[in-house]
Amino acid sequence: MTTATIDTLTVDTRLGPVQVRRGGSGAPIVYLHSAAGEGEGLPLLPELARHFDVIAPMFPGFGGSEGIEQIDGMEDAVFHLLDLFERLGLGPCSVMGLSLGGWMAAELATRYPEKITKLILANPAGLYVPGANIKDIFGRTPSQMAGDLFADQNHPVAALMHQMDKLITEGGGASIPFEMIKPQIQSMTATARLGWNPYLHNPKLQSRLWRITAPTLVVRSDKDTLVPAPHCETYAREIPNARLVHMPDTAHMVVLEQPAKLADIVAEFIAEG
Amino acid sequence: MRIFNFHLMPYTGLPPDYEGPSWVTCPNELYDAELGSKLYNRYLDELVYSEELGFDGVCVNEHHQNSYGIMPSPNLMAAILARQTKRVKIAIVGNALPLYNPPTRVAEEFAMIDNISNGRLIAGFVVGGGPEYYSFSINPAYARERFYEAHDIIIKAWTEPGPTEYMGKHYQLRFLNTWPRPTQKPHPEVWIPGVGSLETMDFVAKHRYAYMGIPYFHIDVFERTFNQFREACERQGYTMDPMQAGWLTPIYVAETDEKARQQYEEHFWYFVKRLLPGINISPPGYTTLRSIENIMKGIGSFVSSVKTWDEVEDGNYAIVGSPATVLEKLERNLERLGTGNLLGLFQLGTLPAAETKNSLELFASEVMPKLRARFGGAEPALAGSKEGA
Numbered sequence: 001m002t003t004a005t006i007d008t009l010t011v012d013t014r015l016g017p018v019q020v021r022r023g024g025s026g027a028p029i030v031y032l033h034s035a036a037g038e039g040e041g042l043p044l045l046p047e048l049a050r051h052f053d054v055i056a057p058m059f060p061g062f063g064g065s066e067g068i069e070q071i072d073g074m075e076d077a078v079f080h081l082l083d084l085f086e087r088l089g090l091g092p093c094s095v096m097g098l099s100l101g102g103w104m105a106a107e108l109a110t111r112y113p114e115k116i117t118k119l120i121l122a123n124p125a126g127l128y129v130p131g132a133n134i135k136d137i138f139g140r141t142p143s144q145m146a147g148d149l150f151a152d153q154n155h156p157v158a159a160l161m162h163q164m165d166k167l168i169t170e171g172g173g174a175s176i177p178f179e180m181i182k183p184q185i186q187s188m189t190a191t192a193r194l195g196w197n198p199y200l201h202n203p204k205l206q207s208r209l210w211r212i213t214a215p216t217l218v219v220r221s222d223k224d225t226l227v228p229a230p231h232c233e234t235y236a237r238e239i240p241n242a243r244l245v246h247m248p249d250t251a252h253m254v255v256l257e258q259p260a261k262l263a264d265i266v267a268e269f270i271a272e273g
Numbered sequence: 274m275r276i277f278n279f280h281l282m283p284y285t286g287l288p289p290d291y292e293g294p295s296w297v298t299c300p301n302e303l304y305d306a307e308l309g310s311k312l313y314n315r316y317l318d319e320l321v322y323s324e325e326l327g328f329d330g331v332c333v334n335e336h337h338q339n340s341y342g343i344m345p346s347p348n349l350m351a352a353i354l355a356r357q358t359k360r361v362k363i364a365i366v367g368n369a370l371p372l373y374n375p376p377t378r379v380a381e382e383f384a385m386i387d388n389i390s391n392g393r394l395i396a397g398f399v400v401g402g403g404p405e406y407y408s409f410s411i412n413p414a415y416a417r418e419r420f421y422e423a424h425d426i427i428i429k430a431w432t433e434p435g436p437t438e439y440m441g442k443h444y445q446l447r448f449l450n451t452w453p454r455p456t457q458k459p460h461p462e463v464w465i466p467g468v469g470s471l472e473t474m475d476f477v478a479k480h481r482y483a484y485m486g487i488p489y490f491h492i493d494v495f496e497r498t499f500n501q502f503r504e505a506c507e508r509q510g511y512t513m514d515p516m517q518a519g520w521l522t523p524i525y526v527a528e529t530d531e532k533a534r535q536q537y538e539e540h541f542w543y544f545v546k547r548l549l550p551g552i553n554i555s556p557p558g559y560t561t562l563r564s565i566e567n568i569m570k571g572i573g574s575f576v577s578s579v580k581t582w583d584e585v586e587d588g589n590y591a592i593v594g595s596p597a598t599v600l601e602k603l604e605r606n607l608e609r610l611g612t613g614n615l616l617g618l619f620q621l622g623t624l625p626a627a628e629t630k631n632s633l634e635l636f637a638s639e640v641m642p643k644l645r646a647r648f649g650g651a652e653p654a655l656a657g658s659k660e661g662a
Contacts, residue, residue, distance in 0.1 A: 138407075138556055138557055139297075139407060139554055139556065175573075178565075178566050178569060182562065185557065185562065185565060186562070188557035188558075189414055189557040189558040191557065192412060192413060192414040192556070192557040192558045193412070193414045193415075193558070196406075196410075196412040196413065196414060196556075196557075197410045197411070197412055199410075
């Protein structure tokens with residue numbers, strides 16, 4: 001099978017124009033990105049497009065999507081998703097989210113369970129689990145983050161993050177081109193609006209997970225040190241029809257480290273009927 | 274011109290083997306309350322003494338959860354100073370408005386201090402340092418919005434008859450009716466400190482407040498910042514009054530240049546290497562993209578990047594030397610920057626009481642009169658109001 005092309009479209013929403021990446025054919029699956037704002041060139045998308053019509057919107061404030069100044073929390077995020085789904089003409093479909101995107105998918109699924117046929121939460125944020133805090137994403141150095149995001153520190157993105165650290169240590173980062181850090185600043189600013197405090201969680205979410213009706217797959221990267229294992233375990237326990245799957249030898253950014261394997265797991269889960 | 278003694282009230286007792294940050298997560302087990310008791314009283318004495326020495330004013334500021342400055346409530350310090358001084362201006366530079374909920378608290382406390390001091394308060398408003406947003410878990414993405422709303426509430430409380438109301442995005446106050454009201458009419462002079470955020474400059478220029486340049490940068494960065502502020506005033510259709518600008522800088526005077534450096538240098542490095550680490554943390558959304566770009570132009574010139582004393586001297590990160598040297602450097606830089614307010618940090622890092630006192634005295638007797646002779650010595654009145662300026 002040849003690699004599917006992923007196109008970038010602009011969709012006008014109530015909040016303004018947002019970027020949507022779309023490719024492949026078959027049943028639709030929506031992919032909600034993490035706080036890293038991954039989407040452009042994301043290897044997972046063509047892998048998913050081998051099986052599905054993959055639809056990956058950039059949330060307002062990430063990439064080229066506008067309207068973040070009108071988003072003040074997860075409630076606004078859910079309303080935005082409802083609007084976007086309608087404008088894309090999407091009926092009930094599979095929804096997948098990584099980390100921040102997993103949290104967002106869970107917020108949508110607790111409020112509008114009928115919109116989702118299959119739910120896939122990969123290393124999801126969104127819960128507070130005593131004694132298992134999600135590590136800080138706002139104030140640590142790129143090198144420190146890379147250790148949590150990648151099992152393989154030689155992954156090109158991990159290597160780039162270590163390089164950034166060197167430039168920051170030497171001369172306060174003055175030598176880093178502004179254009180290079182701009183997307184990162186934008187992504188973190190948008191994420192802060194959703195999850196600065198309470199930190200990357202909604203205290204009400206856990207008590208609402210019982211409302212989710214879609215069969216749910218929780219994907220846990222065994223080497224993810226950003227979102228500790230009890231978060232995945234809690235989701236899998238509290239969502240009525242959920243199951244936990246472990247992926248060894250990968251960390252938080254499984255979508256970059258093991259895109260083909262992850263796409264196969266997702267395809268198999270959705271094919272289960 | 275006006276000359277102020279600005280105190281940070283640093284903690285001097287960090288153990289020699291502590292190498293962590295001074296901000297947010299500096300373990301509070303390292304704090305010794307007995308030492309703290311001595312420091313607070315000594316630092317207040319230094320500020321009170323500045324009045325006797327002829328300073329125009331004293332400055333205090335607000336930071337939380339750090340060893341850089343143990344002054345989470347500058348209003349408490351200002352309240353003491355309001356009673357223990359009779360003449361000097363008391364500048365609170367300032368209250369971090371987004372940290373007060375509701376911000377009417379600031380309107381109340383500032384009015385109290387203005388009453389007690391009989392109209393000597395300078396009201397400083399700040400967004401708060403980046404670390405504060407970690408220390409208080411306040412969302413930095415709303416720092417500016419909250420700052421502007423809080424500002425509007427305080428000015429409204431001071432200038433409009435109550436009871437009235439304020440309905441904003443972040444604050445909804447059904448009964449805005451602050452007691453007491455300030456002595457100075459329509460309200461105290463307002464100062465806003467900044468590190469180069471363009472939005473802040475536009476805001477200060479629009480309201481005809483005064484802009485205080487934050488220290489620890491190369492003098493070239495100050496020059497660029499004040500030029501940008503001057504341009505912001507021009508965009509509002511007027512020329513900046515020098516009293517609308519203040520330069521904050523560490524100053525140390527001793528009998529000779531050699532003695533000054535020899536007495537001062539280790540305390541300066543304690544400040545740079547022990548008390549500054551962590552200050553530059555910039556949480557997301559705290560600064561707009563265009564301002565980050567502006568501030569980053571100067572980041573390589575921040576004092577933390579400085580390695581040698583020669584660089585300190587060349588960049589004017591601190592003004593240190595004999596009275597003649599200090600006078601010459603201050604004159605040159607004040608001329609260059611065009612600021613009508615000089616805010617001297619006369620105590621810095623671990624600089625002991627005796628050295629601080631000697632430096633203050635030498636400055637007051639040998640430098641201050643000559644600065645006044647050159648730049649104008651009377652204590653000028655700057656209207657704090659939109660109408661008055």
